[in-house]
Amino acid sequence: MNSGPSGFQNAPITKAIIISSAGLSLAAGSRGVLRHLSLTYAGVFQRFELWRSFTGNLVFASLPEMIFGLYLLYFFRMFERRAGSSKFGVFVIFSTTFATLLQIGYLLLLQGGSGGVGSSKVLAPGPFALIFSLFVPFFLDVPVSTHFSILGLRLSDKSFVYLSGLQLLLPSWKSSLFPSFVGLLAGSIYRLNIFGIRQWMMPDVTKFGPVRFIMNHMRLPRSSRVAHPQPAWRASGGSASQDGNENGEAGPREPRMERFGGGDGRMPAGGRSLWASPPSREAVETLMGMGFDHDEVVRALVEAQNDVNVATNLLLEWRGL
Template sequence: MGFGPQGFRNAPASKLLTYGTAAASLLTHYSRAHHRVGLTPRGLFARGELLSRWLTSQFAFTAPGEACVGLYLLYALRDVERVRGTKAHATRLLIAAVVSLGIQTLLCADTHLVRWLGLGGSSAGAFIQNFSAVGFAPGPHSLVAALLFPGFLATQPTTQTFTVAGVRFGDKVFTLLAGLRLFWSHGARSVVPALAGVCGSLVSEWAVTGRVGAVVTHRGGWTPPEWACASVRATLGRVLGVDVGGVGGGRRARGGRAAATVTRPRRMPRPRLDVRFGRLDDLAPAPPPPPGAVETLTSMGFDEHDARRALGMCGNDVEAATDALLADAR
């Protein structure tokens, strides 16, 4: 289920985020709850509204044009999940969402900090006029920013370039321009959540990979517990197109306990690499792929044999092999 030849194949987290945002936006529009969606200092302390404002302010667009651009970006950025793998991608998004929501809540709760930063107030020089009443713009601005920076820039290769007035641009510039247009849709009210999302994305990269740029700060990384992943697969797996075979009803092992069942991502159709690159028999043997390269491609749902072949054809370049596999799958 999805748009285009690939749709949301091997991208269930992106599918959940895109469809959830669309449902929240439609529900907010038809319930005429626009005034109770934005995260504001005044509404932050309103009785019984804190949780609803936390949720709706992060997922519900209130303007139709803004919703179209935002939903397009959420769909277009699904390839980031295919490169990273669903579990690592969902973990990054979860951490980024919590951090960005915490930053926005802190700014809403501490109006003195907002005035000191020059973000809000009633003065002519304030970036957000009447901040206590209007607050931040609703919608997943922070999540889109977390997907773009650095996820989209780091994982998606530039496949085509063009020149304008002597300056060369890559095809990724169109996605970035759409993101910048979304972030400026409400001025500073939407720019601040986007910047909070970038901060959350950097924190999530550190938490998952243990790196800050090229510096390794700790080994390993935080991942959600297996019982949480199994619960998501059991409840939302069929809707999202995830293989849920054996969840909750695994084979009985000795002693009466259910044996653990490994759920593998749905494999994509085998790409026709022979048509694209020629036969392997006619080529010189390729050097062995670097550690982790094959695992990166198989985590996206590709066949291990095809992953090794693509790496060999592309000189063990993971990004080029990913692009070739995706192109042949289409």
């Protein structure tokens, strides 16, 4: 099983979550301010510290939880690469908001436990809900690549991910069971596509006037989906030999020409086709790490002119996702 090439390529939301979670967790551990960041009854209902609904879903209470939690978030970046950041952002917002509301209701039901500092023991802080909501597509969509046996137990390459999730629960299993459960529930509801939520997408902020003005004046690309222009080959106007120039004279061999346009390979309007650069190895590995076959990955990259995001959308459309 492969989650794609290393790093956070095409996974900016996962990168932001991991950096924020690691920074807050280390700061809370070194300064002893965990009780001011975690989701507690006293903090939410008595002091109205609503920021806890945000920080409580990021900060880990212990180093072992942080290590296994961040590893799982990093591994699950494959789903952002597969769905795209716009759809993955909706998944993150929905699962976190849904789970937070249920946790607040749970705290209210328990009357805040022992209140104050002690109430932090009722629900473990950390992105448990988000992590376990991602176990739903991991279980349903990621195929098993290999099987092996250890001490007579038949395991698969997915078993290590499940064991990491179990290890994440062990340090504070009593207080982390409920956040993990509501995370699984949130992932299942999203999977059921209630209200068509799986088709929702976050807006592209680069389309807004002020953002576009700033990015244009800073000379930054507006979107990673903007394809680089390719030189065109005029189909009419003389016959060119594959091994020579237009006059049939000997010359250097022209690079192989591919046709872009519809999926049927027809030439675009105007009788022109575009030079095709071969799909990069890194792009192919990225998409194959999402579970797509090599042939369909190459075809999607060719049609998308090597744009990984566009190719991802094509692959999802072909599979009806």
